[in-house]
Amino acid sequence: MSFRALTYATNGAPSAVVRLTQHAGLAAPSAGTANVKWLLSPVNPADVNVIQGVYPVKAKTKLGEEWVGGNEGVAQITHISASDASGLKEGDWVIPAVPQLGTWRGRANLPVDALVKVPESLGLLRAAGATVNPPTALLMLESFLPKDTERWVLQTTANSGVGEAVVQIAKRMGVKSVNFVRDPSKPFGDGKTVEQRLKDLGADEVLPYSALSDSATKKRLKGLGARLMLNALSGPDATNIAKLLGPQSNMVSYGAMSMQPLSLPTGLFIFNDLVSRGFWMHKWYERSERAEREALLSRIAELRLEEPAGRVVKVRQDTEVVKEIFEGGKTKTFLEFDDVD
Amino acid sequence: MSFRALTYATNGAPSAVVRLTQHAGLAAPSAGTANVKWLLSPVNPADVNVIQGVYPVKAKTKLGEEWVGGNEGVAQITHISASDASGLKEGDWVIPAVPQLGTWRGRANLPVDALVKVPESLGLLRAAGATVNPPTALLMLESFLPKDTERWVLQTTANSGVGEAVVQIAKRMGVKSVNFVRDPSKPFGDGKTVEQRLKDLGADEVLPYSALSDSATKKRLKGLGARLMLNALSGPDATNIAKLLGPQSNMVSYGAMSMQPLSLPTGLFIFNDLVSRGFWMHKWYERSERAEREALLSRIAELRLEEPAGRVVKVRQDTEVVKEIFEGGKTKTFLEFDDVD
Incomplete structure (x- = not known):
């Protein structure tokens, strides 16, 4: 044929x-x-x-x-x-x-x-x-989220494929999420907004990047003491979110949609113990055996994420x-x- | 009195x-x-x-x-x-x-x-x-240098207190160093230049930041596959040095003499497995007991660094x-x- x-x-x-x-x-x-x-x-x-x-x-x-x-x-x-x-x-x-x-x-x-x-x-x-987005979300959350009692994750580009998986998997792990998108009020479909879609998936907060210029919001978010940030944006908005992290945090990057570099005040590394690293699903597959790959995908299936x-x-x-x-x-x-x- | x-x-x-x-x-x-x-x-x-x-x-x-x-x-x-x-x-x-x-x-x-x-x-x-500089150099080298057979460290501000200690301790550890300074030909004293001072301390290479715009030099340095960079500068020169690191490298920052942020292409994190972190001697002392502190300083004394x-x-x-x-x-x-x- x-x-x-x-x-x-x-x-x-x-x-x-x-x-x-x-x-x-x-x-x-x-x-x-x-x-x-x-x-x-x-x-x-x-x-x-x-x-x-x-x-x-x-x-x-x-x-x-x-x-x-x-x-x-x-x-x-x-x-x-x-x-x-x-x-x-x-x-x-x-x-x-x-x-x-x-x-x-x-x-x-x-x-x-x-x-x-x-x-x-x-x-x-x-x-x-299933090859890239849900396993990226699952492995980033499992590998880099410190084991606090109350855990928060901050993320950029929350309406991306990885972002939606992060929202859902965090919810199942008992981890609260603050989700940044360009415009939460944008129509998503079925009469819903992007904000409603993400809330329905389990998001605790959905905020526009413009909220990062509001000092009351910044103070409130910093008070959460979040210790994980997932970044697929970079540029100034990612810098501003990184400043909201608590001490001894991980910032994990898997993309750079802004096409700008990741620029951070050196003091965040020295005085706040921030660690900035990347994650690429490609590399995980390269170093994994068939049994590990299949076990991971079975776990993804068990999570029953939204289509x-x-x-x-x-x-x-x-x-x-x-x-x-x-x-x-x-x-x-x-x-x-x-x-x- | x-x-x-x-x-x-x-x-x-x-x-x-x-x-x-x-x-x-x-x-x-x-x-x-x-x-x-x-x-x-x-x-x-x-x-x-x-x-x-x-x-x-x-x-x-x-x-x-x-x-x-x-x-x-x-x-x-x-x-x-x-x-x-x-x-x-x-x-x-x-x-x-x-x-x-x-x-x-x-x-x-x-x-x-x-x-x-x-x-x-x-x-x-x-x-x-002895409280800050030599222990900073020793602990950064020991904690963040991968255990390769041939090991290289790249560093900014090599003529600083920490920088001189890094040169000497790296030499004693069998680790080769590429040392960036503003001007290697600047007089240091005793008729020596900064370059001669650092070479006498054990530096393998001493280069001005301006060498980072030379493509042959960049290619040669990238070929070393160095997996540790020590940064007390930040700004564009630090970015250019980070691009010379091999895969799975650590960039450890302990200062920001340029007063500029640390800006890195996100791809270095995702595709090159770079990890960027900080080191602050202050925090090590905070979490250490008297016996650990004294043991560290005895080791510093045994290194017999130059005055x-x-x-x-x-x-x-x-x-x-x-x-x-x-x-x-x-x-x-x-x-x-x-x-x-």
Whole structure:
């Protein structure tokens, strides 16, 4: 069965360089590989950065002469040797455990070591985004939150995929969250605002970055003695949130949406014992065994997080589909490739 | 025996607010205290910041209505109860183990818990500066240098008190050092340059910050894979040095001489596993017992570091002495108080 893919020959703006291509069906898998059908693949900001050529990890998968986009997705194993030792079998749902597999395609032949099984209880939408965002949230909270009796986490970009997972996982851990977003009153959908969405997910407070210029708010937040800040923003707003942390705190960065550096008064490090570090899910997968990866994803499934909000774009032969995907507004997009007869 | 002290009633420029005052002799020490004679006390940049009122720790010691300057120094115990349980005895050399004792004075009555014995083998100049700089250098190197086979440390402000101690202790640990200073060709004394002084102490490389704009130098230094940077500068030069670190590195800050924040690309944290933290000797003393403090200072004595370069100003009755101390150029100053008959 031939299949379609979203591919590109040169770096640039996705809507200009990405095109829909068609490819011959797969041969039977060789030893140590499996054939899969991709069921649903998200379009993440980092995917766009890879296509633009500005991400520190480059595309790794080619179809013919062109790169295949996409880092995440959920696939179903269609063909694997009965003697395969990985424990994977036909019909299993799998997600990537290594970066840049090129998930924006109907079918693929992949090394079994690059795949990790996920429970179907996750559902397609959650499974499609399970490689990066929820595990990032879970591991950051577990690894860097001091064991106080009353625990608070402060976070930037709370309406991002990681941000929504942080809100929900913190709630389940009994950790209170202060969540900063650009505009809490922005419509989210279903008549709700971003603030209402985050509160429904378990947020204790939702505040705009502009609240960081209000001295009464700052004083109140500093009084919480929060010892963990999760940062995917950087720039001046992140600096102002870091100043609200209590002594002996961790600031963990996993992004820099402001495209500005992380600038902190040196005194926060010396006198307040702040430790600033980063977290990258990519590295965790690199150093983990299959059993650890599967155990992590089982735990993610047990958390029963809300489905990510977004839209599914069916990728069929259509001259406008690339434009629809990359110029279709700010809602998170998931790709579903149709089968080619 | 009455004594003199350098005191001030209000915050401001030291040469404007500090004055030489005379005080009545000490009574016999009460239980849990000792009378001491200060032998030599340095004038550190942080002392000036305290007098200016811009340091996060405030002056803590008054004589009458005025604050006494000075955070470091070496004293000799002149009078202590024979039944004192601290292990200290008359004739012992002691240094402060708590901040802001007010060391710029001829004599003092002090709690024994605030004092820690130092070996006389340190000599007066080294003992006078033993509370902060050499232990800061030793503990930062020991605590935050990964255990590679070939180890490098990069440091700012290498000609500071801590910087010179880092050069020497690194050399003794078999760790190579790249040492940044404003101007390596600046005269140091004895016909030597700053570069020669640091090389004589064991520096492997001495470079001006301006070398950070040379791409060949940057490439060479990045190739070292250094995993520790010690920062007392911050600002753009510190940023440029941080970019030379290898993966999984520590950046430890203990000062910010540039008076600018520490600004780092977030990618260094996420993709290069940089951890940025601070070190403050003050906090180590706060959480340590007498036996730990004395063990640390014995180890400092055993390192036989070079004496700090500086000048000794004899503080006797002289209307110009305050001006001499605070406007006497950039050489490190040590104060020696004469006895008052």
